[in-house]
Amino acid sequence: MKKLAKFGEPDASRICQSFSVTLLAYDEAMTRGEKAEQLLEVLRYMDQFGAYLSEEQFSDMxxxxxxxxxxxxxxDAWHALISILEPGKFVDVQASLGARAEEELLD
Structure with a gap:
């Protein structure tokens, strides 16, 4: 966040645009585990910038x-994420996904 503050706080439109570009990397041939890894990466990105988004924007994303x-x-996504987050061990889901993303997936 400190790097962002140097250039000014990001606005929601720039975050959404960057998010859309990130999603273009999706490949239909990916395995379920690879899809979950991709989603986890996107959710971590969203958690980093989620404070700049309204609840509606965050939910939509x-x-x-x-x-x-x-x-x-x-x-379906939640089950896939759980399966890749250290199978067989207790996992702190909030630390892995971010509290806001976890809450949105479980709603």
């Missing part, structure tokens, strides 16, 4: 990310 990464819905 979560939904778009889930669909763009090839999942049927948020629940």
């Amino acid at each position: 979560i939904t778009r990310a889930v669909v763009a990464c090839g999942f049927d819905d948020e629940l």
Whole structure:
């Protein structure tokens, strides 16, 4: 965040535009695990800049990310994410996804 502050705080439109470019990297041939990895990367990005977005924008971006990464819905994405976050071990989901993203996926 300190680097961003140097150039001014990002606005929601620039965040959404950058987010859309990130989603273009999705490939239909990806395995379920690869899709989950891609979604996890997007959610971490969103968590970093989520403070600059309204609840509506954040929710819309979560939904778009889930669909763009090839999942049927948020629940399908949630199951895939859980399977890649250190299988067999207790995982701090909030630390991995960000509290706001976790809440949105579980709504």
